[in-house]
Amino acid sequence: MYTLERTQFLPTDLDTAWNFFSMPHNLNKITPEHMNFRIIRSTVQHAIKEKDEIDYQVKPMFGISMRWKTLITDVNPPYLFVDKQLKGPYRYWEHTHRFTQTENGLLMHDNVEYDLPLGRFGRIFHPLIRKQLETIFDYRQYQLNRLFNG
Numbered sequence: 050m051y052t053l054e055r056t057q058f059l060p061t062d063l064d065t066a067w068n069f070f071s072m073p074h075n076l077n078k079i080t081p082e083h084m085n086f087r088i089i090r091s092t093v094q095h096a097i098k099e100k101d102e103i104d105y106q107v108k109p110m111f112g113i114s115m116r117w118k119t120l121i122t123d124v125n126p127p128y129l130f131v132d133k134q135l136k137g138p139y140r141y142w143e144h145t146h147r148f149t150q151t152e153n154g155l156l157m158h159d160n161v162e163y164d165l166p167l168g169r170f171g172r173i174f175h176p177l178i179r180k181q182l183e184t185i186f187d188y189r190q191y192q193l194n195r196l197f198n199g
Contacts, residue, residue, distance in 0.1 A: 050141070051175065053161040055186050059197040060154040067127030069196075070146060071096035073103050078196065079189045084108050089116070097121045097130055109138055109181065140164040140171070157193075159186070 059066060069075050073091050080086040090104040101121040108114050117137035124130045127148060134142035141164040149156045165171035165178065 050162060050164050051179070053159070053163070053179075053182055053186065055159045055190070057157045057159075057190050057193060058151075058154055059157055059193060061197050063127040063148055063150045063155060066148050066155050066157065068096070070148075071126065071130065073097070076105075079192045080107075081185060081188045084185075085114070096126070097124055099124050102135070103132075138166075140166045 073088055073093050076088075077086050085106070085108045087106045088103060089106055090102075092101045093103065099121055103119050103121075105117045105119075106114060107117055115138055118135040119132040119137075119142075120135050122131045122133045122143075123145075129145065129147050131143060131145045133144075141162070143162045145160040147158040147160070149158070161182070163182075165175060
């Protein structure tokens with residue numbers, strides 16, 4: 050099992066951040082274009098809630114298109130939500146999004162726990178996959194700075 054953690058400051062308030070992050074269609078704004086991210090189906094009406102499911106199509110590596118299905122397993126607006134992969138490229142994937150109001154804005158913390166398929170063979174590819182995940186989260190951080198800093 051592997052963990053990826055990121056923390057980012059955004060000059061905004063909890064409600065504004067929650068309104069952005071609780072809407073799956075905003076993922077397209079913070080996902081690298083080369084991944085061709087597209088929502089295929091979503092049960093989200095206005096904002097995420099527990100048991101919502103979201104089906105994506107994405108090209109995570111080598112231009113290979115794949116489906117990714119997530120389930121929202123925990124929601125505590127406007128402080129936290131968790132999405133868990135039901136179907137996709139990972140053996141296990143759980144992403145916890147936490148939001149904390151500070152004096153000057155918002156602290157956003159991402160914690161991703163993941164595991165790779167194919168046992169030992171899959172672990173051989175972890176450095177490549179980890180680098181790609183870091184690149185995706187770097188891009189996300191850059192885009193969020195642009196969106197929230199004007």
